[in-house]
Amino acid sequence: VINAVRPDAVALELCEKRALQLRNWKPGYAYLFRMFLSSMRASDGLKRKVHSLFELRWFQAKCRRSMEFKVAMEESQKVKAARLVLIDQDTDVFRKQFRSLNIIQNINFQWFDNVDLLIYCLKRWLMLLFFPEKSPRSNMKGMLCWFHLVFPEHSKLVFLKRDVLMCVRLRRLEEKRIVAVVGLGHMDGIERTWKIAEDIHRGL
Numbered sequence: 001v002i003n004a005v006r007p008d009a010v011a012l013e014l015c016e017k018r019a020l021q022l023r024n025w026k027p028g029y030a031y032l033f034r035m036f037l038s039s040m041r042a043s044d045g046l047k048r049k050v051h052s053l054f055e056l057r058w059f060q061a062k063c064r065r066s067m068e069f070k071v072a073m074e075e076s077q078k079v080k081a082a083r084l085v086l087i088d089q090d091t092d093v094f095r096k097q098f099r100s101l102n103i104i105q106n107i108n109f110q111w112f113d114n115v116d117l118l119i120y121c122l123k124r125w126l127m128l129l130f131f132p133e134k135s136p137r138s139n140m141k142g143m144l145c146w147f148h149l150v151f152p153e154h155s156k157l158v159f160l161k162r163d164v165l166m167c168v169r170l171r172r173l174e175e176k177r178i179v180a181v182v183g184l185g186h187m188d189g190i191e192r193t194w195k196i197a198e199d200i201h202r203g204l
Contacts, residue, residue, distance in 0.1 A: 002082075003178060008175035010076040012069050012178040013086045013166065013182040018091055022070045057130050066130045066199075072181040087169040087180075089162055097157055106153040108184040111146075121146045140184045163189030171197060 002010060014022070039053035063070075076082050112118055125143055148155040167190045170180055182190060 002072060002079060005177065005179055006179045007082055007179040008080055009085050009173055009178045010072060010079075011081045011087050011170055011173065011178060011180040013088045013186060014066070014086045015088045015090045016086060017074065018066070018088070019069075019086055021059075022063060022066055023073065025070065027064070027067075041068075045185055061130050069181060072179075077160050083175065085169070085173060089165055094157075098154065101153055101157065103151070103154070106151060108150055108152055111150045117166045144185055159185060160190055162186065164193050166190055167193040167197065170194070171181055 012019070039049050039056055048160055073084065076084050121143070125147070128140070142157070148159070163186055166182065166186065170178070170190070171194070180190075
């Protein structure tokens with residue numbers, strides 16, 4: 001798409017830190033056996049080795065879920081004079097805000113009545129987190145809906161606030177031809193926020 005449109009700016013759902021991680025990420029290292037060997041080289045005990053394996057797998061899965069952004073960065077470099085714009089919230093700031101929320105206090109326990117549904121959704125959520133290559137994208141919207149219902153405050157932080165931030169940053173761009181690449185979890189939210197902003201602007 002980027003090569004065909006030849007935009008003046010390419011906006012990505014990334015911050016500086018995540019963009020750097022993706023630039024340096026090598027998909028070949030995402031194989032589970034390689035991660036197992038790497039984690040077993042840790043000098044600490046078995047607990048630390050297992051923890052290291054989970055960290056590696058989570059990081060590789062996160063990069064794999066963001067593969068379209070890596071491709072977009074590479075394509076944008078081939079377009080002469082195209083400016084790369086990173087519109088997402090800083091990941092360290094986001095993590096600090098996320099950890100400040102008390103999970104127990106913010107869980108909507110009424111959705112825990114159906115244990116079978118809860119277990120089913122948790123399994124799919126974990127698969128999405130750690131094995132995105134085995135999780136169809138069609139699962140994403142259902143998981144987002146479940147997350148919003150069970151963790152409403154966390155959902156506002158993960159989705160709503162970031163949707164608004166990215167929409168504001170997109171609307172501030174002055175280039176005439178812009179391509180924005182955002183994940184499925186934020187597409188609808190950014191579109192809704194954009195429409196609200198347009199309606200307000202027309203009302204003025």
